[in-house]
Amino acid sequence: MENLTIEEQLIKYPYLKNMAQYTIFTTSDDIEKIKNSEKIKVDNEVISIEFLKRILQDATYYDYAKRYFDKKINSFCVSYIIGGDTAGSIYYPKVAILKGIEELTFLNKLILQPIEKERLASLQNSISFQHFLEERQYQYYNIVIDQKKYTIPIRQIIDLMQMSEEEFTKLCQDKNIDKINNIPKEHFIYAAYKYFKTNNVLEEYLMPKKIEKRFKDIGSLQIIDLQAINKHLETEDTKYKDVVIKPDLEKEIMMGMPKEANTLEKAIYIYIKLCKILTYDDEYYAVNQKGEAAQKHQDIGVVSNITTQNNKVVCYEFNLLYSKLLDSLGIKFRSDYENMVGEAYGAGHANLEFRWNKYLVRADSVTSILKGDLVQAKLNEPLNGLNILNYNKETQEEFKEMVKKMYTLIIEEEKKDKGVENVGELLNEYAQATANIKEIPLKEKLDILLTKVNTSKMEGIDALSYILHLRKILFKEEERQNNMGVTIIRNGNVAGISKIAEAIAIITLNEQGFMHNPEQNIYYYFAPNMPLVNLSKEELEEKFRDGTFAYVEKDDPRIPGILEEEGIKR
Amino acid sequence: MIEKLKLLNNKLIEINQDNKLNLKKYQLIQKILNDNKCFGKIPIEYAYAILKDLEIPENNIKEVYMELINIDNI
Numbered sequence: 184m185e186n187l188t189i190e191e192q193l194i195k196y197p198y199l200k201n202m203a204q205y206t207i208f209t210t211s212d213d214i215e216k217i218k219n220s221e222k223i224k225v226d227n228e229v230i231s232i233e234f235l236k237r238i239l240q241d242a243t244y245y246d247y248a249k250r251y252f253d254k255k256i257n258s259f260c261v262s263y264i265i266g267g268d269t270a271g272s273i274y275y276p277k278v279a280i281l282k283g284i285e286e287l288t289f290l291n292k293l294i295l296q297p298i299e300k301e302r303l304a305s306l307q308n309s310i311s312f313q314h315f316l317e318e319r320q321y322q323y324y325n326i327v328i329d330q331k332k333y334t335i336p337i338r339q340i341i342d343l344m345q346m347s348e349e350e351f352t353k354l355c356q357d358k359n360i361d362k363i364n365n366i367p368k369e370h371f372i373y374a375a376y377k378y379f380k381t382n383n384v385l386e387e388y389l390m391p392k393k394i395e396k397r398f399k400d401i402g403s404l405q406i407i408d409l410q411a412i413n414k415h416l417e418t419e420d421t422k423y424k425d426v427v428i429k430p431d432l433e434k435e436i437m438m439g440m441p442k443e444a445n446t447l448e449k450a451i452y453i454y455i456k457l458c459k460i461l462t463y464d465d466e467y468y469a470v471n472q473k474g475e476a477a478q479k480h481q482d483i484g485v486v487s488n489i490t491t492q493n494n495k496v497v498c499y500e501f502n503l504l505y506s507k508l509l510d511s512l513g514i515k516f517r518s519d520y521e522n523m524v525g526e527a528y529g530a531g532h533a534n535l536e537f538r539w540n541k542y543l544v545r546a547d548s549v550t551s552i553l554k555g556d557l558v559q560a561k562l563n564e565p566l567n568g569l570n571i572l573n574y575n576k577e578t579q580e581e582f583k584e585m586v587k588k589m590y591t592l593i594i595e596e597e598k599k600d601k602g603v604e605n606v607g608e609l610l611n612e613y614a615q616a617t618a619n620i621k622e623i624p625l626k627e628k629l630d631i632l633l634t635k636v637n638t639s640k641m642e643g644i645d646a647l648s649y650i651l652h653l654r655k656i657l658f659k660e661e662e663r664q665n666n667m668g669v670t671i672i673r674n675g676n677v678a679g680i681s682k683i684a685e686a687i688a689i690i691t692l693n694e695q696g697f698m699h700n701p702e703q704n705i706y707y708y709f710a711p712n713m714p715l716v717n718l719s720k721e722e723l724e725e726k727f728r729d730g731t732f733a734y735v736e737k738d739d740p741r742i743p744g745i746l747e748e749e750g751i752k753r
Numbered sequence: 754m755i756e757k758l759k760l761l762n763n764k765l766i767e768i769n770q771d772n773k774l775n776l777k778k779y780q781l782i783q784k785i786l787n788d789n790k791c792f793g794k795i796p797i798e799y800a801y802a803i804l805k806d807l808e809i810p811e812n813n814i815k816e817v818y819m820e821l822i823n824i825d826n827i
């Protein structure tokens with residue numbers, strides 16, 4: 184190892200001389216001493232007290248700090264040299280250094296000598312608010328916001344940041360005030376925030392507490408929602424352009440859309456209608472979206488053939504249809520292809536994000552195959568794939584209200600000529616008026632379920648959804664936990680020609696309870712359009728072992744009593 | 754089937770004009786039956802109670818119910 188002095192190292196490695204203009208080079212032991220000294224916490228910084236003391240007590244440290252504070256150098260740090268490189272650098276922002284020293288003197292951990300008081304005063308002056316005003320208030324700030332160029336006097340920005348709390352709150356919340364200095368209100372406030380942020384003003388200058396708070400408040404996005412600014416200014420996706428939506432499908436989607444709805448409400452309306460009309464391709468689900476069965480969906484031309492009858496889609500096809508319709512509304516969006524860069528159509532899960540005014544929305548119709556919105560919307564259950572991305576609580580509530588309004592409208596349209604009232608309230612009243620509500624024997628419920636499953640003719644995911652729905656209306660929560668299970672799995676041994684795999688259901692029944700008496704579990708295998716097949720536990724377990732059956736996702740719920748001692752199987 | 758139940762219910766409303774409690778009950782049933790798919794949405798216990806109130810014979814209730822929860826009715 185070299186044993187050179189710092190000066191000898193600077194001669195040996197001349198490029199370090201440049202760094203010496205803003206770096207105090209010392210020994211590694213000294214760096215350790217500084218780092219291991221007591222610390223003080225200032226805002227988000229934890230600062231070495233030894234370092235702070237040296238700023239005022241050591242002439243070299245003070246010299247560097249003063250040049251740094253006066254912007255004669257852009258940074259100031261302390262490092263050691265090893266093998267021609269620097270290591271162990273210690274650096275703190277200006278305001279943190281000054282606040283740290285002020286805090287130490289306040290706590291009497293640093294008693295200042297006259298020369299140290301002078302030095303402190305000089306540093307304070309270099310980055311005082313007054314100094315900031317002298318330097319900057321006659322300058323201008325250029326910024327582009329939502330494709331508009333602005334040149335704003337810094338003085339106006341400072342006025343905004345110093346406005347009283349009451350005045351600022353009113354400015355933000357009063358919908359009658361739409362401009363500040365002839366600039367749209369949101370843009371002006373955004374510009375003020377960006378100016379402070381991109382110039383690190385709060386790290387470079389000692390600002391009044393009012394300005395520090397104003398900056399924080401704006402950044403929280405709660406007092407005024409600026410989150411969508413400069414986002415989704417253009418649509419970069421291209422694949423949707425080649426899609427032609429079939430007239431019958433478009434007519435069905437748009438039928439009933441209120442003319443007076445705003446653009447976002449229309450986007451929500453279209454999403455819900457698409458989820459009601461389209462259905463998820465069960466074969467694609469059964470193969471866990473991989474392999475040959477998935478390939479037929481990678482042809483974009485398939486999307487242009489989707490109709491109200493030919494309505495099986497996968498996530499990226501839904502995405503393409505939806506994005507085509509968003510474009511027709513003038514909404515800008517971006518598709519996200521999971522874990523991929525660019526428009527990797529057909530390579531994995533896809534959803535999209537779009538913007539309308541201040542609202543940023545993510546639309547994902549297949550958050551989960553059996554509980555995603557393609558199923559939820561058909562059952563009039565709450566949607567989980569259409570989400571507002573804004574942090575602002577008021578924006579979130581406004582969005583939820585719009586979804587509720589459009590969803591209610593669509594549900595009311597479905598029962599328009601029936602004048603149906605809220606069934607939950609009616610049932611409560613009915614329960615008071617009748618003496619005929621009685622327990623139904625579990626055996627009878629199980630019998631009904633098996634009969635309906637055996638005799639109903641349904642296709643694919645809709646058949647499985649029907650079974651899940653029957654489960655909900657026939658069985659109480661406790662019975663669903665203990666007596667009647669439905670597990671959707673993959674069957675890789677399909678009799679037909681056109682499928683590689685299919686989604687099937689294993690129905691597990693036990694009148695006494697799965698945990699109470701697992702040997703009494705009865706298993707049925709359900710495939711769409713086939714009679715129910717009773718399987719023994721051993722037969723079922725063998726099919727898992729030989730790979731005929733498998734769980735689709737590794738965290739899917741398990742079939743009660745099957746292979747429990749062997750853990751999760753695929 | 755649902756239309757038959759509505760007719761039955763309408764008759765029971767007529768018969769029970771002088772019996773306020775029963776009248777209220779059948780008026781509630783009438784509102785529930787306004788949704789042709791109501792049996793696909795309500796718990797079986799309520800469905801059976803409605804069928805019993807509509808005087809469907811006890812030994813027919815299960816069969817009628819199964820027809821009412823066909824896939825088309827959900």
